[in-house]
Amino acid sequence: MSILNKDVLSGAMFILVGATGLWLGQDYAMGTAFRMGPGYFPRVLCGFLVAIGLFVGVKGLIVGGERPEGLHWRPMIMVTIAVLAFAALIGNFGLLPAAAAVVFLGMVGGPEFRFFEGILLSVLLAAAALAIFKFGLSMTMPILEISYFGIRL
Numbered sequence: 614m615s616i617l618n619k620d621v622l623s624g625a626m627f628i629l630v631g632a633t634g635l636w637l638g639q640d641y642a643m644g645t646a647f648r649m650g651p652g653y654f655p656r657v658l659c660g661f662l663v664a665i666g667l668f669v670g671v672k673g674l675i676v677g678g679e680r681p682e683g684l685h686w687r688p689m690i691m692v693t694i695a696v697l698a699f700a701a702l703i704g705n706f707g708l709l710p711a712a713a714a715v716v717f718l719g720m721v722g723g724p725e726f727r728f729f730e731g732i733l734l735s736v737l738l739a740a741a742a743l744a745i746f747k748f749g750l751s752m753t754m755p756i757l758e759i760s761y762f763g764i765r766l
Contacts, residue, residue: 616674617680618673618677618679618681619679619681620670620672620678621670621673622673623670623673624665624666624670624671624673625670627662627663627665627666627669628663628667628670629666631660631661631662632663634656634658634659634662635656635659635660638656638659640652643656688722688723689722691718691719691721692718692719692722694718695715695717695718695722698715698718699711702714706757706758707754707755707757707758708739708747708754708756709742709757710739712735712738712739712742713735713738714735716734716735716738717732717734717735743756
């Protein structure tokens with residue numbers, strides 16, 4: 614039984630993220646439960662993260678658990694690239710290419726990536742994003758914009 618097990622490490626991660634959020638949001642007005650200020654929900658959420666982290670970490674220390682595996686670099690890199698690609702594409706090319714790119718690049722990071730399934734899922738989820746954000750929520754954003762060809766939807 615290892616003291617440094619998955620539960621202890623995940624508990625430490627929850628505590629670190631929650632404590633960081635509490636520290637960053639300390640200048641926001643808290644308000645009350647009936648008149649919430651801008652800092653109310655972030656503080657409550659970060660407080661829950663710290664509490665869950667304490668619970669999971671203490672459980673890991675008492676009960677024990679599995680040793681952590683090595684880091685899986687491919688998923689971490691590809692998901693990061695997918696998020697950066699979305700940020701770069703959404704303003705310049707529109708929602709459809711950005712949504713398709715984030716899905717496809719995120720799938721490339723998976724252990725069972727299949728090209729045809731990646732293309733199909735990218736198209737379907739980009740269409741779902743279009744239906745939800747453009748038509749369902751009536752958000753004003755370009756669907757597809759290619760300046761070189763003069764295309765703007």
